[in-house]
Amino acid sequence: MKPAIVDVHGSLAESASWDKVTDSLASAAHPAIAAANPLRGPAAGAAAVGDFLRTADGPVVLAGAPAADR
DSSP, X not given: OOOEEEEEEOTTOOGGGGHHHXXXXXXXXOOEEEEOOOOSOHHHHHXXXXXXXXXXXXXXXXXXXXXXXX
Protein backbone atom coordinates (compact mmCIF):
# COMPACT_ATOMS: atom_id res chain seq x y z
CA MET A 1 0.00 0.00 0.00
CA LYS A 2 1.40 3.36 -1.02
CA PRO A 3 1.35 5.97 1.73
CA ALA A 4 -1.06 8.85 1.39
CA ILE A 5 0.81 12.10 0.90
CA VAL A 6 -0.81 14.83 2.99
CA ASP A 7 0.20 18.40 2.19
CA VAL A 8 -0.34 21.12 4.79
CA HIS A 9 -0.25 24.80 3.88
CA GLY A 10 1.38 27.54 5.90
CA SER A 11 -0.01 30.86 7.07
CA LEU A 12 0.38 32.52 3.66
CA ALA A 13 -1.89 30.13 1.77
CA GLU A 14 -4.86 27.77 1.80
CA SER A 15 -5.19 24.10 0.94
CA ALA A 16 -5.92 24.97 -2.73
CA SER A 17 -2.36 26.27 -2.97
CA TRP A 18 -1.29 22.61 -3.10
CA ASP A 19 -3.50 21.79 -6.14
CA LYS A 20 -0.63 21.58 -8.64
CA VAL A 21 1.36 19.38 -6.28
CA THR A 22 -1.50 17.01 -5.45
CA ASP A 23 -2.51 16.82 -9.13
CA SER A 24 1.07 15.97 -10.11
CA LEU A 25 1.31 13.30 -7.42
CA ALA A 26 -2.05 11.82 -8.41
CA SER A 27 -0.97 11.64 -12.06
CA ALA A 28 2.03 9.61 -10.86
CA ALA A 29 -0.36 7.22 -9.02
CA HIS A 30 0.41 8.54 -5.54
CA PRO A 31 -2.57 9.17 -3.27
CA ALA A 32 -2.36 12.82 -2.22
CA ILE A 33 -4.60 15.32 -0.48
CA ALA A 34 -4.19 18.80 0.97
CA ALA A 35 -5.28 19.15 4.58
CA ALA A 36 -6.99 22.33 5.70
CA ASN A 37 -5.23 24.36 8.37
CA PRO A 38 -7.63 26.73 10.20
CA LEU A 39 -4.86 29.34 10.77
CA ARG A 40 -5.94 30.06 14.33
CA GLY A 41 -2.52 29.50 15.85
CA PRO A 42 -0.13 26.57 16.09
CA ALA A 43 -2.20 24.59 18.62
CA ALA A 44 -5.39 24.83 16.55
CA GLY A 45 -3.54 23.95 13.35
CA ALA A 46 -1.84 20.96 14.95
CA ALA A 47 -5.16 19.75 16.37
CA ALA A 48 -6.97 20.08 13.04
CA VAL A 49 -4.24 18.35 11.05
CA GLY A 50 -3.90 15.67 13.74
CA ASP A 51 -7.64 14.99 13.61
CA PHE A 52 -7.42 14.71 9.84
CA LEU A 53 -4.44 12.34 9.97
CA ARG A 54 -6.23 10.04 12.40
CA THR A 55 -8.83 9.35 9.68
CA ALA A 56 -6.16 7.95 7.34
CA ASP A 57 -6.32 4.27 6.55
CA GLY A 58 -2.70 3.23 6.26
CA PRO A 59 0.65 5.01 6.21
CA VAL A 60 0.93 8.75 5.69
CA VAL A 61 3.72 11.06 4.53
CA LEU A 62 3.17 14.57 5.86
CA ALA A 63 4.54 17.48 3.80
CA GLY A 64 4.36 21.18 4.49
CA ALA A 65 5.88 24.43 3.35
CA PRO A 66 5.03 28.10 3.41
CA ALA A 67 3.47 29.23 0.12
CA ALA A 68 6.55 31.29 -0.75
CA ASP A 69 8.69 28.12 -0.74
CA ARG A 70 6.79 26.42 -3.58
